[in-house]
Amino acid sequence: MYEAAVRANEDARVNPRRDVQSFVTVVEDFIEGVSIFDEYVPGQIEVLLKPTCTTRGEGIHGFITIKAASTAELSFRERSRTHLQGGKSMRTVYAVSGGVSKFTKARQDKTFPAVVKEAYDYAIADLGLEHPQFWEIVDGTVASYFSDHFARQLMAAIMAQDYLGMCPKPSHRVEGGGATGGICFQEGWKAIASGYMDVCLCYGFETMSHVQTWKGNEFIALASDVSFDYPVGGFYSGYYAMMVTRHMKEFGTTVEQMAHVSVKNHMNAYYNPYAQKRQKLTIQDVRNAPMVAWPLTRLDICVMSDGAACTILASEEGLAKLEKASGQRVPRVRVAGIGRGTDAMRMADRPHQSYEDFLKYNLLPSEDTAETRAYYKSLWDRGFRYPGVHSFRAGRMGSKEAYKNAGITDPLAQIDFVELHDAYTSSEVQTYEDMGLCRYGEGGPFAASGRAFVPGIDYGLNLSEEPACSVNPSGGLIACGHPVGATGLMQAAFAIWQLQHTIEKHFGTPELQVPNAQRGAIHSHAGTGTYVTVSILEREA
Amino acid sequence: MAESKKTPTKIEETMEGTVLFDIPFPVGDDLSGLKHMGHILIKQPYSIEYLHSYGQDSPFFAGLANRRFVTNREPETGHTYGTPRGHDMYTGKETEWVEITGEGVVHAFTVCHFGSEEFLPECPFVLVQVEFPGVDTLFLARLVGVDPYAASLDWIGMKVQPRYKRLSKFKPTDVYFVPAE
Numbered sequence: 001m002y003e004a005a006v007r008a009n010e011d012a013r014v015n016p017r018r019d020v021q022s023f024v025t026v027v028e029d030f031i032e033g034v035s036i037f038d039e040y041v042p043g044q045i046e047v048l049l050k051p052t053c054t055t056r057g058e059g060i061h062g063f064i065t066i067k068a069a070s071t072a073e074l075s076f077r078e079r080s081r082t083h084l085q086g087g088k089s090m091r092t093v094y095a096v097s098g099g100v101s102k103f104t105k106a107r108q109d110k111t112f113p114a115v116v117k118e119a120y121d122y123a124i125a126d127l128g129l130e131h132p133q134f135w136e137i138v139d140g141t142v143a144s145y146f147s148d149h150f151a152r153q154l155m156a157a158i159m160a161q162d163y164l165g166m167c168p169k170p171s172h173r174v175e176g177g178g179a180t181g182g183i184c185f186q187e188g189w190k191a192i193a194s195g196y197m198d199v200c201l202c203y204g205f206e207t208m209s210h211v212q213t214w215k216g217n218e219f220i221a222l223a224s225d226v227s228f229d230y231p232v233g234g235f236y237s238g239y240y241a242m243m244v245t246r247h248m249k250e251f252g253t254t255v256e257q258m259a260h261v262s263v264k265n266h267m268n269a270y271y272n273p274y275a276q277k278r279q280k281l282t283i284q285d286v287r288n289a290p291m292v293a294w295p296l297t298r299l300d301i302c303v304m305s306d307g308a309a310c311t312i313l314a315s316e317e318g319l320a321k322l323e324k325a326s327g328q329r330v331p332r333v334r335v336a337g338i339g340r341g342t343d344a345m346r347m348a349d350r351p352h353q354s355y356e357d358f359l360k361y362n363l364l365p366s367e368d369t370a371e372t373r374a375y376y377k378s379l380w381d382r383g384f385r386y387p388g389v390h391s392f393r394a395g396r397m398g399s400k401e402a403y404k405n406a407g408i409t410d411p412l413a414q415i416d417f418v419e420l421h422d423a424y425t426s427s428e429v430q431t432y433e434d435m436g437l438c439r440y441g442e443g444g445p446f447a448a449s450g451r452a453f454v455p456g457i458d459y460g461l462n463l464s465e466e467p468a469c470s471v472n473p474s475g476g477l478i479a480c481g482h483p484v485g486a487t488g489l490m491q492a493a494f495a496i497w498q499l500q501h502t503i504e505k506h507f508g509t510p511e512l513q514v515p516n517a518q519r520g521a522i523h524s525h526a527g528t529g530t531y532v533t534v535s536i537l538e539r540e541a
Numbered sequence: 542m543a544e545s546k547k548t549p550t551k552i553e554e555t556m557e558g559t560v561l562f563d564i565p566f567p568v569g570d571d572l573s574g575l576k577h578m579g580h581i582l583i584k585q586p587y588s589i590e591y592l593h594s595y596g597q598d599s600p601f602f603a604g605l606a607n608r609r610f611v612t613n614r615e616p617e618t619g620h621t622y623g624t625p626r627g628h629d630m631y632t633g634k635e636t637e638w639v640e641i642t643g644e645g646v647v648h649a650f651t652v653c654h655f656g657s658e659e660f661l662p663e664c665p666f667v668l669v670q671v672e673f674p675g676v677d678t679l680f681l682a683r684l685v686g687v688d689p690y691a692a693s694l695d696w697i698g699m700k701v702q703p704r705y706k707r708l709s710k711f712k713p714t715d716v717y718f719v720p721a722e
Contacts, residue, residue, distance in 0.1 A: 108580045152587060212554060218657035227595055228624050231712045232681050233653060233660045238668050241651035246670075249649075249697045294652040294692040348624045348670055348679035389649050389670060389679070 007407065085337060085405050090193035093335040095537055096314050096322060098493025099123030103276045103307035103481035106209030112156065113163030116205050116308040119486075120164055123201075123310050123493075128326035131165060137321045138312075139197035140170035144184035144204035145485035146177060149219040152210055160203060177223050178421060180204065181309070181488020182524020182533035186338050188313045189535070198318030202492075205308035206483035216304050223527045225346050237301055237424070239347065239528050241293035244426035247390040248295070253429060253444035255295045259286035260448045260461065261425035262299050262478060267459050269475025271511040274490075276305055276481035282460065286425075300425040305481030309489035311496070331500040332540035336519070337405025339534045341397030343387070347528045350393070352385030362386060362396050364403065364436040366410050372439060379441060386440070392427075392529035395434030399534045402521070403436075406536035411436045412451075412469050415536075416517045417498055419491035421525035422476040431523060435534070437469055457511055473498065473512045488524035488533065495520045499539040556584060595711075597627040600638055605715035608705040610643035612676070623673055623680040641673055643703035644721065648672035648679055650696050652689045665689040671701060671718060686719040 009015065099122030101107070101115045110118075124134045141164075143157035153159070157173035176183045181204045188202035208216050221234030229239075247253050263283060269275035281299065289297035313335070314322060323329055344350050353362075355377060367376075387393035399411070408414045418435065422428035429443040438446040446452065450463025452471035474480055474494040477487060497506045498520055503513035514520075517539065524533045564581065567574055595602055604611040613636035614621040615629035621639065629636055648670040656664050667689055670679040684701065700721035709715050 108582055152585065212556065212658070214655070214658040214661055217655075218659055221657045226593065227598060228713050229681055232683060232714055233656060233663070233666055233668055235653050235656040235660065235668075238651050238653045238656065241653075242649040242668060242670055245651060245694060245697065246649035249694050291652075291654045293654065296651075344630070346624055346681070348681050349622065349626065349630070350678070352677065 085193065086401070091195055091315050093189050093192040094314050094316070094319050094330075095311060095333045095335055095492060095496045096319060096330050097123045097127045097312040098489070098496045099126070099310050100274050100490050100493050101308045101486075102274055103305045103483060103486075103490075105276070105303070105305065107207070107306035108209065111163075112151070112205050112207045112306075112308070113160045115207075115306065116160045116203050116310070117164055119308045119310045119493075120201070120203060123312055127312070127322055127330065128328045129322070133325045134322075135165060137318070137325060138166070138169065138199045138201055139318075140191065141166050141201040141203065142184050142187045142191065143171055143173045144175070144180045144202070144489070145173070145206055146175060146180045147206070147219055147484065149222065150206060150208050150210055150216070156205075160205065164201075164203070166201070175485075176531040177526030178423060178482075178484055179488065179524040179526035179531040179533050180485045181490070181492075182421075182522065182535070183340075183488070183531065184485075185311055185313075185488055185492050185522070185524075185535060186340065186533055188311065189335050189338055192313050192315050192318070195315075198315045199322065200313045201310060202313065202489055203308065203310035204485035204487075204489045206485045207306050208304040208483060209306050213304060228348075229346055235293065236527065237293040237296055240424045240426055241296045243347065243389045243430070243528065244295070244424070246388060247426065247430060247443075250384060250388075250390050251441040251444060255287060256283055257444035257448045258295075258300060258425040258429055259283045261422060261428045261452075262286045263459055263461060264453055265422060265428075265472050265476040266299075266479045267457060268454055268473055268512060269479030271457075271509050272475050272480065272507055274507075275475045275479050276303065277479045278475075279479070280460070296424060296426065300478075302423045302477040302482040305483040307481060307483035307486045307490070309486040309493055311489050311492040331502070333496050333499040334538050334540050336407070336536040336538040337402045338536070339398040339401030339403070339405065341394035341399075341401070341532050343392070343394040343529050345527075345530055347389045350387055350389060352388050354385075355380040358386045362393065362400070364396075364400055364411075366412075366436050367439065375439060384441075387529075390430070391440060392430055392434050392525065392532060394529045394532040395431055395523070395525060395534070396436075398523070398532040399435045399521075402534040402536050406519075406538070408519075408536065411521075412438075415469050415519050415521050417470040417473050417495075417514045418521045418523060419472060419474060419495055420476070420521075420523035421487070421532075422472055422478050423482060423525070425478065427525065428471065428476070431525070432471070434532075435521070435523065437471070454512060455515060470514050473514055488522065491522040491524065492535070492537075495522050495537050499537055501539075558584065598625045601625040602709075602711045602713075602715070604640075605705060605713075606709035606711065609640055610703060610716065611638050611640050612680075613637065614639045621676045621678075623671065623676045623678045641676060643673070643716065645671045645673040645676075645680075645701060645718075647684065647696050647699045647701060650684065650692075652692045654689075667692075669696075669701070669718060681713070683714060683717040684719070685717055 099119035101118040161171050174183045184202045188200040191197040191200045220236050224230050263281050266279040266281050270278045286299040289299040420431050429447050432443045432446050433440045449465040451465050451468040453467045454470045454473045455467045498517045504510035519538045522535050613625045616637050650669045654665045667684040669684040701718040702721045703716045706715045
């Protein structure tokens with residue numbers, strides 16, 4: 001009831017504590033009803049001193065008169081419009097625009113700040129603004145890049161800030177491994193939601209071409225414990241391969257099921273002009289590719305990239321300023337909720353929890369049924385432990401928090417698409433489970449079922465089920481590329497375009513537009529599941 | 542499924558190059574062509590040696606040098622870590638040192654046919670997460686004594702035993718694992 005009341009108040013753009021003069025409530029039992037209100041609807045009980053009519057039985061119990069609010073009152077309501085996050089009142093945040101540079105193996109034609117500017121110029125042009133206009137409105141920025149080693153330039157973010165012409169506005173850099181871009185998006189969200197800013201530019205980049213591929217792998221492997229992990233043979237593909245061999249052993253997941261992810265994402269990217277690898281593949285192509293870390297082949301693994309991406313976030317007031325400056329209306333995409341989880345740096349240290357602890361801490365509301373509890377109990381009875389090295393607890397906790405904040409109780413039914421962190425086909429399969437698109441242990445069959453595919457695209461596969469929630473309609477990291485600091489913001493830009501229903505405008509072709517997309521999730525993931533961010537975006541009418 | 546190295550079809554790029562001291566440039570005042578000029582790519586060498594302390598984990602490495610596998614346990618709950626950890630993640634209390642045999646089973650594995658630059662010459666090599674009886678977490682190590690071209694999920698659950706390097710490098714690779722006899 002509390003959630004329903006909050007949602008109703010949000011939809012009506014009213015704060016019940018300030019804006020409502022009287023209440024009419026209808027309950028089956030008067031005494032029980034009052035106690036329910038007292039417990040679950042504090043927003044109403046606090047105003048009981050105002051005129052209240054609580055009644056029971058059928059028939060007409062009263063009349064209400066709705067008076068049109070004055071302009072001043074409407075203005076006040078707009079300013080106070082709130083969004084609940086973790087039970088706390090925050091301002092509504094809109095994701096208003098995005099920009100992505102072309103991701104390629106090497107962008108040696110421009111310096112990294114100039115590549116960031118490509119993404120930025122695209123994002124403001126899509127709003128109908130030029131830099132001087134946007135500069136007058138934007139309050140500040142958040143910058144993201146992963147590696148000082150790749151950049152070989154400390155304080156690289158301020159160089160981008162400088163080149164964009166954003167000085168002297170406030171800014172800071174965030175870093176959290178592969179999740180850097182997702183963290184950047186959420187830090188921008190915080191700046192708006194908290195009231196610190198009304199318009200915030202989030203930009204990210206990575207220049208991985210500064211070194212050869214195998215040196216780049218060495219840099220990335222430094223994002224593992226340099227006392228205990230890196231010296232043993234530091235190699236991220238090897239780490240993820242270890243995780244999936246355990247997944248295969250636990251659940252019977254097959255390499256062919258994982259290859260479905262590669263075929264899907266490369267085929268999706270075929271229609272995405274921003275993608276680095278636009279290929280039509282077969283399952284056999286994936287399996288015949290050179291083995292990198294058993295059982296992962298080169299086509300199970302994302303490549304290194306140069307690139308940049310950005311996202312512009314705004315409050316209601318910020319959005320009004322942007323629209324006033326451009327004279328054009330921005331399709332509303334609201335950030336409905338964010339979530340973030342973490343786990344131990346060394347995968348060796350990850351817990352092997354009991355069934356009871358899993359239920360207490362990690363079970364999603366959508367899984368809380370007798371049938372699914374019995375399913376999980378059977379896993380534990382045969383030795384399964386959670387998360388071990390086969391599951392990403394951080395991904396589960398990030399999803400759980402984001403779903404709670406966005407009011408999602410059935411992710412597969414309520415989310416139209418997900419842009420998730422598929423640095424490896426295996427990690428996409430594992431993430432289906434973390435995000436509750438299927439249960440733990442069912443990721444392999446889910447990958448091959450067709451449920452995560454984009455409707456209307458011929459993948460050359462025999463898929464047994466219809467698409468239910470398109471995963472990585474853009475092509476994901478495997479096909480788009482993974483310039484680390486930009487990746488999470490690339491996902492955000494593509495998600496904004498999906499929800500604005502403008503994929504055809506930006507991609508030049510409509511195939512990847514998820515039909516009638518109303519809600520999407522973006523998921524950003526750092527080294528072996530240490531940091532994971534999940535953000536939910538929704539289209540508003 | 543047996544894996545074999547395929548015949549390479551391309552020569553790997555290397556960072557050697559010709560030192561260039563001059564480049565063509567327009568003569569005169571017309572600079573309009575500079576917008577169409579290609580980029581200049583130069584090599585910037587960078588190397589450094591770090592002094593890395595193992596801090597509170599140092600006894601582990603000293604143990605390996607003496608062919609002994611020591612790790613940490615929370616004294617009250619008994620929660621034991623396969624990889625040393627100075628403080629327990631649940632109680633927050635300082636852990637104590639305990640010795641284990643190092644015998645265990647393979648919990649997860651991979652065969653690295655490629656790797657980071659530092660380890661490329663060692664490819665293919667086998668990485669394993671080792672599970673020790675009575676120990677709550679795992680340990681990352683190399684596994685030798687198996688055919689890297691015959692990887693199989695059957696390796697999971699294989700009993701393994703530690704082997705110690707005679708000449709210690711004071712790295713976690715001072716211990717590696719082989720199939721138990």
